[in-house]
Amino acid sequence: MKKRIGVFICHCGINIAGTVDVKETVKELTKHQDVEHSVDYVYMCSEPGQNLIKEAIKDKKLDSIVISCCSPTLHESTFRKAAKEAGINEFQCEIANIREQCSWVHKDKKKATEKAKKITRSAVERVLKNESLEPISFPVTSRALVIGGGIAGIQSALDIADSGYEVILVERDPSIGGHMIQLSETFPTLDCSQCILTPKMVEVSKHPNIKLMTYSEVQEVSGYVGNFNVKILKKPTYVDPEACTLCDDCTEACPVVVPNEFDFGLTGRKAIYIPFPQAIPATFTLDVKNCPGLLPIACGKCADVCEPEAIDFDMKPEIVEEKVGAIIVATGYDQYDKEKMKEYGYGKYADVLDGLQFERLLSASGPTLGKVLRPSDHKEPKEVVFIQCVGSRDPELHCSYCSKICCMYTAKHAMLYKHHVPDGQSYVFYIDIRSGGKNYEEFVQRATEEDGVVYLRGKVSKIFEENGKITVWGADTLTGKEVEINADMVVLAMAMRPSKGSEELVKKLKIGMDKDGFLTEAHPKLRPVESLTSGIFLAGAAQAPKDIPEVVAQASGAAAKAISILSQDQLFHSPMVAEVKPNLCTGCGMCVDVCAYDAISIEEGKAEVNRVLCEGCGTCSATCLRAAVQVKNITPGQIHEMIEASVGG
């Protein structure tokens, strides 16, 4: 059937008409055998302009239109909507960019006009073979999955749950709380970290809409936005959380002592333990890896003394399958691997600590009950050196990026140290001070003004132990002098790294990861909480180093995005997706290999496209040797004609 195409050339004031002869272009396009109507107008996107189009569609019984105007990024949706309102399929509307890619970049009017004709003709050839398409609708499961139980995950889960949707919160440790629960006080307010976080943790445990799965890990994710299938491994804790009374008898009885990861090795814990007193869920956990053995039961002392009989050695791991509509990844961070910073004596000398270890010393519920004591001899350090940027801002050897929070928490550490040890002296080796947040600058100034912290601008070249002290050699570039400090303790501000295990999770979810291992956002400026995969969102330090206020903001943002999916009965997907011609397909599977979205698979010897997963990139089409798969409305047949129109006579 012959198509009736309408061509509408916009002047865009003088933006186009000042260089391109629009009247001549209009005339040229009337020569095309399938063009029924060809006109120009001063501002096609304006209301009168759109009415011009709609009336022409009705009067001339047009079934497809080409608008020659500005870039499609501006008004493709405008004109498609107008087409729809005039009664034709919105995908029978194509844009010819004769402004950004023609009139605005050329001076020669004659040549610019010739080019505008070619561009318009090319769009006509394309629309000539366009099919009428309807957006693909699919149903939505109105539940969310949040991976990671730190402050980011907790905030996202609460926001979604408060909006009335069910949330599954998965955390691999025995308790939620992440790193924030390990901190003593938070900058810039010096709020007690546990005091502000534990109420949220309790809210999570009590919320009717939150299904909390701790000591659990995501094993497998399949499906697509609105319809994810998730398999979660629930590891056995060997303790019934309902029965456990937190009496502590099992811990006393347990013979095994291992480094306590909550205190970063500064203390030990038993094989059966509670990570910290305010743990949620409030229960003990048996760390079976460090237990002498359960098959057969080698020890069993904890069960012997457990009065409520909460310990069950027969607990088995469970695979739980859940269906969700949206996923939020909030897996947080870990500190830079200490193995990589041996030059600073980290791991070698007991009194060289990292930032989080120092937090535990400062913490009132920490290994030293809030006293700042040297791990080596339990004496109070009178001189402490803090080193910033350890592992950060070092493109040659370590991480090239800035870890953002270290300047602030180092200032905090130095100040809190002074509050704990009033006759102590702290030194901070820095390169820059980055304190851009609200009240941050004033906070850092207080460190020098009120707590006598000495800031030395320079790097540390060597650290070694001598006579029970840690000698630090560094530079003070502002005075131009070398500095030697015989410190009692050194604290390193380690670079922030994405949490261990992020890489495996990224592969399971098929979301992107940048060169530093942080999760990739869909757009660095405008889409910071979305991953490249539709339906999967990002929150917190897993996406990039950031402080708690930013984490909470991003977590709420991700929750809002998730809710925008969960609140719909059905979602719509662009219909410009790949389609297979089975009679040409030989099932070679090359298209399957190249698809970034796993949208194509071989079923019974032929390729088949999952229209909801397909993003319409066309890589499969260019790879297929037999032209058996093509993307709708941008087919090789259309491009064949567009090439001819673009080269011209």
Added chain:
Amino acid sequence: MTKDFEPKIVAFLCKWCSSAGSDLAGVSRMKYPPNVVPITVMCSGSVSPLYIFNAFQKGADGVLVSGCHPGDCHYIKGNFYARRRIALVKELLDFIGLEPERFKMSWVSAAEGTKYTEIIKDFVKDLKPLGPQKKLRRDL
């Protein structure tokens, strides 16, 4: 060749990066010669070798394929396949003796309006001395 010869270039630009970069050149009112007519495709990975051969067959004097920088592809990895595929096409066209200046590939991001402008200017400059492309062109 003669001063009057104006080479015809067909450019396959990926929508999300190179076409956006070309738009930016326009927004910034940069100026480059009108010899290039762009065809916007979704991804550089969707550019089939057949399009390139066909462009030369229809009389294009130069063909450009431009996509997102590696790692930045809007569709995650389409440009990696383009990189390999276009390398093979280039090897083949070089082997049969088509002047290597006639077929080019570039990475142009949405922020690189200037780069796109320079690419087109240089392309036209390189093509002018070669004259019209007659080797693969279909005679009418």
Added chain:
Amino acid sequence: MVDIEKLRKEAKKILKEGKVKYIIGYTKSSQNFSASPVFITKPEDTSRLIWNPTCVQNLVKFIVDDKQKQCKEKEPDERPIGIMVKGCDSRAINVLIQEKFIDREDVYLLGVSCEELGVLDEKKIAKKLKGGKIEKVDFDKKKNIIISTKDGEVKIPIKEVLAERCLECRANFPVIYDTLYGEKVEREVKEPFKSLNQIESQSFKKRWNFWAEQLDRCIRCYACRSICPMCYCDECVADSINYAVTPETTAEEKAQKIQWIERSPDLSENIGYHLIRAIHLAGRCIDCGECERACPVDIPLRLLNKKLEKAAHELFDYDVGFDHEKPSLISSFKDEDPEDFIR
């Protein structure tokens, strides 16, 4: 040495046991001195199977034909086929398995090693004989070919009349087989892509002059496509007024077929056809040389495919047909893929 008796015995055994529906092998041609393909269905006929450097044909094409035939049958005979394969041919089998065109179980491979030699090039022999007609051909134990013409006997070292592709062959023994005959002789190939050297050392202008002259002769008989085992597509993208319309092709589809190449054997169309074919064989061609051998107008076709084989090897560290578990050349990539040609 390939023990042909052992091969015949195995062939007889698998036929008798019904392991295969028939065997494709080589036998002495009734027409001329060289070998000819033969289909053996009866166990006693396996004595006709031969092996010598005249066994030039790539028999894998027949496997493709059978597969295409079975797809159209109401009650297909999907029993495996026994086939004699040289090193190059075995790589073709690997590519077909890689592309899921056949399963490993569809073929019983009687692998023959070329050892230090390869197959003969009839044109080279003809040159040596300076027009003499071959009446009989023998091989002696010292790797010479003894040709009897009506003017007498000529003894030529086999190495002097081997096919060009054998001189740079990197697969002189089968890389996949069920049974192997002959030794896996490790051959050092100093210059694996030597045949390309001459063209690659020329200026672009000279290269073009060469190819324009060669491809101008093309009469678009499509013998190259017909004989190639990898050209198994039902509808060839290059010649879209195709040579095999499937029953499922709708009238609308036929009307919408893209004509990338015109039917006329003009130079531009010939070049277009050969460029498309070469690029579609990138990472798939195993240099069996059949296209060039079949060409009635002597176009050195295998050079186009060899060029892309070299590109795959040097640029992407990819070798065709050695491992059917690997993804194909164009559906995989490496982070280190070169981009020096990209601005």
